[in-house]
Amino acid sequence: MPYAHIAIAVPLGNLFTYELPPDIAGTIRCGQLVEVPFGKRRQTGLVVSLSSTPPAEVQLKPIAKLLEPEPLVSASLLKVLLWAAEYYLVPPGEMIFTALPPVFRRHTRKRGAKNVRLARAVPGGDRTADRDPLRRSPVQARLLDRLRRSTEWNVAELCRGDPTARSALTALVKKGLVVIEQRATARSPIAPQMPSPPPIHSLTEAQTKALGPIEQAIGQRQFAAFLLHGVTGSGKTEIYLRAIARAVESGRGAILLVPEISLTPQLVARVRSRFSEHVAVLHSGLSGGERLDEWRRLQRGEALVAVGARSAVFAPIRDLALLVVDEEHDPSYKQSERLPYHARDLAILRGREEHAVVVLGSATPSLESMQHAYTGRYGLLTLGERVEQRPLPEIEVVDLKHITLHPDERDHTLSPRLAELLAQTLDRREQAILFLNRRGYSSFALCQDCGEAIRCDNCSVALVHHLKEQSLRCHYCGQILPIPTRCPRCTVGRVSLFGLGTEKVEAEVARRFPGIRIARLDSDAVAGRGVIEGIMSRFAHQEVDVVVGTQMVTKGHDIPNVTLVGVLLADLSLHLPDFRATERTFQLLTQVAGRSGRGIQGGRVVIQTFMPQHETIVLTREHRFDEFVRRELTRRKALGYPPFRRLLLIRLSHPEAAHGLRLARAIADVFRRGGSAALQVLGPAPAPLQRLRGRYRFQMLIKARGIEELHRLARLASTTVQLPSNARIIFDMDPQDML
DNA sequence: AGCACGCCGACT
């Protein structure tokens, strides 16, 4: 086997073949990290397979050296990654290297490299001052400028391409302005302490019943998938922990995936306290070095349990017994930017490949998972009641249509009923969450009379109001309509346009309840590292009375003193231009409602909406998830949406609008011409953010019966439509988010 | 993605 097929972290769809030098040939194995000459530079690559036949017509180069003694990726994980690359239509090298800590991507910044940082804050600017030590050394000044821009450099990187830099650096060290050290700085950031709920000593009957099959399957070392559907507060976490314990006791490993680690400090704390040094936490907030440390502990078998967000599904666990996906319905498991893979789906795949058990847990499982449970692909485990017989919170719906508006309160921030309950809650020294699902630019047109949003006739999704053009647009098929003066459905109602933000709400609450402590939790407010944790920690310690926020406030925290949750405008998510809008709304409302009444005081939820009669709202209020799923599945089937059809979203961008549109049409034509009768192409339409970073973006949505057809046509389109290098195309298989 | 080559404007 004198040749190796190697994956390199470049956006090219193929592997590269290299010769094996004799000294390496004997020892090399698949999954190993190597250094290879690649064009004019050197790159790290990962050995995917070995072969005895060279490809024709290419001058091969030899592998330079082995970079790691052991394979970084096991044969089974490698198989999963290659499968994922094919499935998601992404280059194999990109797929493989996103599964590894970023330090392995390039061979610069070698492990154990010397890092450089500023010794202290060095003022920039005035180089003319006589006492400036850098007045007469422009090379040193330049080095300092570069160091100022980034917190951490390594020596080799900093000096590359500038032979004078090395001596200049030495001079700076002598002057005491910079420091060279062997390792990166702070390695274990201390998370703020969250009060965690008291340990549960005995399981409820329902919990015991759910845990049984999971433990049994783990014991059998066989693949099995379970959907754990447990209402909010029913003790799903305890089941995860016991199942993980089962794996760990027998010396095997487990992965716990959480939607976003910064939002789930309590869960992480619980896992830590249960499994102490056996736990490795992997998340994007870690520095490169910290992440590598955790990854190595797993690779060496020092830690058996990996906890993390989506990329933790690739954690290097040797004898994997269990994969748990908490809040499996959460859309963040599949982000559309970067590599659009779905961590939950890959967890299933990896479980099957490694004969491990997969547990998908949620109070509001995705329709895909429910369908799999109904058809028997997943075992369904149900926890129908909260622990300690605590009731689910009572949900009240407030109809915004029948509220007399105060002229300066046209945004319906707080209805009299919500304001009254908020006042009572604050009087009792209890806490409240106010939730507003705001998606910035996404506003919609709504009939003041029937409360219905204006929808696209073709696609049955809500039309999106575009402020600049004063028009309504369908983000699926692209049609543009003028804003009607009368509601097209009931023909009498006046149409009004909506826009409301968390800042407004915060200001309004502060004005009406002077003296209370409010915190805002949305993506603008929590830009910095650790800000979310800080706010949630203050909230948990009752240093904040009311939190106003977006989706972030809905995730799984458990604060017993929260007894009121207010949803300010449920219509916002109901009318997102997305076929999953009602599913998301049910999930969001149920999840945020589940934050209320977790303690002994019980809790209440108020949902404000223009559509109190809307099926989704009614079924949420009555906590009838199964009925909602049944109806929604029927609808999906009729309209040809997942889980009954497969979707592929294609985004194409180009600096010039006309060119972009022409290319997008050419791609769409490949699908239209080559597809079966059942295949549908919607678009191309301008993307919701049509102009982004100087590029015009178009998107099209393909609906098909099977995945094979989508794969075949996507490949055909990539080869037949010649894309100029300034055009960019992204395939998003099984898109979660059409925005 | 990098990194080269290659052809046109403002500076020692």
Added chain:
DNA sequence: GTCGGCGTGCTC
């Protein structure tokens, strides 16, 4: 006269 902008093309 050069330094340097980013368009285009290639990487086993």
